Amino acid sequence: MTAATTTIKTLAGNPHCRRLAWLAIVLLLLAAPFLIETTLGRSWVRIADVALLFIMLALGLNIVVGFAGLLDLGYIAFFAVGAYSYALLASPQLGVHWPFLVLLPLGAAVAALFGILLGGPTLRLRGDYLAIVTLGFGEIIRVFLNNLNRPVNITNGPQGITLIDPLQIGGFSLAQTHTFAGLTFSPVHSYYFVFLACAVVSIIISLRLENSRIGRAWVAIRDDELAASAMGINTRNVKLLAFAMGATFGGVAGGLFASFQGFVSPESFHLIDSIMVLCMVVLGGMGNVAGVVLGAVLLTALPEALRYVGPLQQSWFGEVIIDPADLRMLLFGLALVLMMLLRPSGIWPSRRRHVAGPPAKETEAPSAAR
Amino acid sequence: MEIFAQQLVNGLVLGSIYALVALGYTMVYGILGLINFAHGDITMIGALVSLTAVQLLAAAGVPAPVVLVLAGGAAMVVCVALGVSIERVAYRPLRHAPRLAPLITAIGISILLQYSAALIWGKQYIAMPEIVEPTRIVIAGAQLTSLQATIFLLACAIMAGLLWFLKASRMGRAMRATEQNPAVAGLMGVNTNKVIAFTFVLGSAIGAIAGLMVVLYYGLGHYFMGFMLGLKAFTAAVLGGIGNVAGAVLGGLLLGVIESLASGYIGDLTGGVLGSNYRDIFAFLVLVLVLVLKPSGLMGQHSGDRA
Amino acid sequence: MHTLRQISVALLTVALIAGCGKDTPPPAPKAATPAVPAVLNVKIGSASPLTGPQAHIGIDIRNGVQLAIDDANAANIEIGGAKARFELVAEDDEANPTKATTVAQKLADAKVAAVVGHFNSGASIPASKIYSDAGIPQISPSSTNPKYTQQGFKTTFRVVAHDDQQGPTLARFAAKTLQAKSVAVIDDSTAYGQGLADAFENTAKTLGVKVLAREHTTDKDTDFRAILTKIKGTKPDLVMFGGIDPQAAPMIRQMKELGIKAKFIGGDGMQTPNFIKIAGDASDGAMASIPGLPKEQMPGGNAFLEKYKAKFEKEVELFAPMGYDAVMVFIDAMKRAGSADPAKFLPELGKTDYQGVIGPIAFDEKGDLKNGPITIYVVKGGKWEPLETVKPDADAGRK
Structure with a gap:
């Protein structure tokens, strides 16, 4: 691993090699679903699809938490909003079947609207209050999705929405198997490429944002809000923008998720899912795009790998001592604590993040004197 | 009227449990400026420890009042030990870290506590043996069991005791000093580390008692029970003005009553458009409204927090 | 160009991880016994x-x-x-x-x-x-x-x-066997509980049973006193709950504490030994249905x-x-x-x-079980006892 890193580093120094490296990466990503299918089986292609969705989610949350330093514990709500916007307008539930190319931006816009709705009244709040309010917001959205089936049935309540249209552009449906240049593209493959494209776009947007005027404004607010506003940053608008941008990523991912699954129900959008996405951001490295991508991939693959732990325990001890689902949660909890204590900036820290915000007590000194 | 009285009783008893848990949040917040996310789960551990103790002792044929005292004692010992070690291991090293850090560790600790409990007690709901025969009292048309009355009175006694303690005792004075300004309190000879640890002792012990009350009241325990309870209690603390002990009491009772009346009457008030299915939202709505309109809470003295 | 280097490291790591995943052997099939032909x-x-x-x-x-x-x-x-x-x-x-x-x-x-x-x-x-x-x-x-x-x-x-078979059967049982004139319906806001309660409510209405209240809780709650107090005011003959035992058990306890005299009935989710364990003496007389014949x-x-x-x-x-x-x-x-x-x-x-x-x-054209029998149980002396077996669509005739 270290050897590989140094090799890469020396290679990356050379412009020619750099171009070659890019090419290799692109080819690897394009070939990935076929490589994965032949080695690990199609189910892992599906896991790769899900991982790509989570990359988008984690990048979205990274804008809010990592760049702007606003802890959002209800982020999954935007994912839910995107998923339900798509599901409602492309299923027999309301009897409408809008095309995907309309729905994707629409889902993003609706999610952004919700981001602003949430952000508007709450952004005056300090970090930890904001965390609780966003948590409440996440629950409120889920409770509404669960209950908007009476008196008028809109979301079909806890039963969820079935028979959601698959992605379809023109006459080209991703739900069918296509053959192209001798390769067979089953739905999981087609979705992989769509999700990959969206994830790459998200990564590019995140990278561009990070170094933009807005990105620097976010970091300034994160590090010292008073100073930032003294420097002429309109903190309210810039924070709202962070919320809206983050929500947009979530909304797009949600729409893709709905079309991919063909079924949505409120049980996919629990608080624990928000915390999962937060874990991805925190573990990977708050504020660092590459770290967040790594976090999302690791945390999607980890539970799948932990599946083998159950049978292993069975064969070693004759019984399953720790339920793999529990083990996963224990590891997550432990990882959150240890990460904060030992390596607060994540596995792959952001270069800029030398100072990760001011200490809690000092900044609030004026108000803490109660 | 009978129904209204009954809803009021329901709300007050529920609210007194919220208030007890809220005390833990509010004391820690007052001193450290930290939302101790794990406090609800400490209450859960208290509940499950006392449940197990009751199961064991009741099976051994120990008389009921003794069982209750011992179970409460066991829960307090475990919770205090947990609370103090969590503070020492997870919060103290981060006291001067960026403010997101301790909040994220608190979430991590909360998950750890939940799933450790799941490992120890399993994930099924655990039945509490019925050791107190409920006798019914009728007040103004409202049914009240002896258990409900005991919970309410005991909660009030604990809260009054705590208020007196903070006001009159040496430690209480040290706590208030630390709350106002830790650095100056330290200069004045207050051992702030000790004071902070003691705050966790106090909060955890009260949480343990609240846990015992919950299993007695509902007859069952579960590894996830601390989460919603903690969230509601935190709401209560914010409602009353976080950091303010008397405010937590008021907020808890008020939230209990609001929930009870709202789920009882919302259907009639909105002509059936909203129903009791929105019950869990009320707490959050109250939270958002308070934070937006009066961030310092009902009894908060200062204008709360900047930006 | 730091980003490029970072991305390539990330990808390499991912590739390595994927590679490592490859090495873990899939659960090996049982040692192949020498294959007998055919x-x-x-x-x-x-x-x-x-x-x-x-x-x-x-x-x-x-x-x-x-x-x-x-x-x-x-x-x-x-x-x-x-x-x-x-x-x-x-x-x-x-x-x-x-x-x-x-x-x-x-x-x-x-x-x-x-x-x-x-x-x-x-x-x-x-x-x-x-x-x-x-x-x-x-x-x-x-x-x-x-x-x-x-x-x-x-x-x-x-x-x-399915719910549309079990719910109506419960409703017919309530109307015909129990002679209930009025009922209060509660569900736990889950797909299962609400589906069952909705199906029950609809059939009960067509059979002339008055639905006095329709309340909801969640599958995590344990405090039902507010909705039960409201139900108490409407004085129903029967309380029907669509949900599972961790809610059903405290619910029936709180009903007894509030002095509600109505009978209590639910679906298969509460027909468990744990229901009786948690509810204690309060569980006596509670009824629940289970698709299928009694196991015995x-x-x-x-x-x-x-x-x-x-x-x-x-x-x-x-x-x-x-x-x-x-x-x-x-x-x-x-x-x-x-x-x-x-x-x-x-x-x-x-x-x-x-x-x-x-x-x-046997299956119908959709793949549903044709005429699945449903059995109603009652708690008697701390045990679930079969009370009656009914077939959906058929009259509440004994089997």
Whole structure:
């Protein structure tokens, strides 16, 4: 691993090699679903699809938490909003079947609207209050999705929405198997490429944002809000923008998720899912795009790998001592604590993040004197 | 009227449990400026420890009042030990870290506590043996069991005791000093580390008692029970003005009553458009409204927090 | 160009991780016994939550499937002239809709001939699409959401009465046997509980039973005093609850504490020993329905219960008999088709007429169980006792 890193580093120094490296990466990503299918089986292609969705989610949350330093514990709500916007307008539930190319931006816009709705009244709040309010917001959205089936049935309540249209552009449906240049593209493959494209776009947007005027404004607010506003940053608008941008990523991912699954129900959008996405951001490295991508991939693959732990325990001890689902949660909890204590900036820290915000007590000194 | 009285009783008893848990949040917040996310789960551990103790002792044929005292004692010992070690291991090293850090560790600790409990007690709901025969009292048309009355009175006694303690005792004075300004309190000879640890002792012990009350009241325990309870209690603390002990009491009772009346009457008030299915939202709505309109809470003295 | 370097490192790491994943051997098949000529290996998939809060029920289903496979192997079944050996591929769906589709894809990858699962409707529905695409027939032993079979897939079946069968039966029982004139309905806001309560409410209304209140709680709550107090004011004859035991038990306790005299009835989710344990004396007289005959009265019921206990050293929880029968129904269809190829035996599956542990099994055109019997139980002296068995659609006649 270290050897590989140094090799890469020396290679990356050379412009020619750099171009070659890019090419290799692109080819690897394009070939990935076929490589994965032949080695690990199609189910892992599906896991790769899900991982790509989570990359988008984690990048979205990274804008809010990592760049702007606003802890959002209800982020999954935007994912839910995107998923339900798509599901409602492309299923027999309301009897409408809008095309995907309309729905994707629409889902993003609706999610952004919700981001602003949430952000508007709450952004005056300090970090930890904001965390609780966003948590409440996440629950409120889920409770509404669960209950908007009476008196008028809109979301079909806890039963969820079935028979959601698959992605379809023109006459080209991703739900069918296509053959192209001798390769067979089953739905999981087609979705992989769509999700990959969206994830790459998200990564590019995140990278561009990070170094933009807005990105620097976010970091300034994160590090010292008073100073930032003294420097002429309109903190309210810039924070709202962070919320809206983050929500947009979530909304797009949600729409893709709905079309991919063909079924949505409120049980996919629990608080624990928000915390999962937060874990991805925190573990990977708050504020660092590459770290967040790594976090999302690791945390999607980890539970799948932990599946083998159950049978292993069975064969070693004759019984399953720790339920793999529990083990996963224990590891997550432990990882959150240890990460904060030992390596607060994540596995792959952001270069800029030398100072990760001011200490809690000092900044609030004026108000803490109660 | 009978129904209204009954809803009021329901709300007050529920609210007194919220208030007890809220005390833990509010004391820690007052001193450290930290939302101790794990406090609800400490209450859960208290509940499950006392449940197990009751199961064991009741099976051994120990008389009921003794069982209750011992179970409460066991829960307090475990919770205090947990609370103090969590503070020492997870919060103290981060006291001067960026403010997101301790909040994220608190979430991590909360998950750890939940799933450790799941490992120890399993994930099924655990039945509490019925050791107190409920006798019914009728007040103004409202049914009240002896258990409900005991919970309410005991909660009030604990809260009054705590208020007196903070006001009159040496430690209480040290706590208030630390709350106002830790650095100056330290200069004045207050051992702030000790004071902070003691705050966790106090909060955890009260949480343990609240846990015992919950299993007695509902007859069952579960590894996830601390989460919603903690969230509601935190709401209560914010409602009353976080950091303010008397405010937590008021907020808890008020939230209990609001929930009870709202789920009882919302259907009639909105002509059936909203129903009791929105019950869990009320707490959050109250939270958002308070934070937006009066961030310092009902009894908060200062204008709360900047930006 | 730091970013480029970072990205390449990230990708390399990912590639390494993927590579490492490759090295972990897939669960190795049993040491291959020297193949006797013309042995037909048939893989049967089982998907249910094996971890998490519903693990006990999911494991119960898998055990039922395992038992059926062992029995079938012991019986030396021949399919199309070849001796068939059946193999179980069990997967854990964690009761999570997203995980369910991954697991479904895993089973499809493993080329199973048929799948028994999933447990939750929320898992069965998204997974059914993948099975349908792969042409693999699926029998759910326990998903009761009517929508599961209404998606137009030819591969979806179930061997349990769905909510629209159980709810109305409960309502007819309430109106005719209990002579209830008025009822208050509560649900737990889950797909199962609300589906059941809605079906109950609709039928109760058509039978002239007054629905005085319709209240909701959640599957995590334990305080129902506010809604019960409201219900108390309306003075119903009966309280119906759509939900599961952790709510039903404190609910009936709080009803007694508030002095509500109405009877209490619910669905299969509360017909558990734990209900009685948590509710204590308050549970006496509570009623609940369960799809299927009483376990003791199932045609092969007693023999099944004993076999299960002997093998797994514990009692049947709930759906093991359905899991067992699902496998037997698959094998029956394979025998008739003379093939274990899903494409060949799928048409035969629809024509099933099989005498199972749970009673006669036949499917309607959607894949639902025809005329599943439903049994109503009552708590008497701290135990669930069968009270009456009714068939849906038929009059509440005794069986």
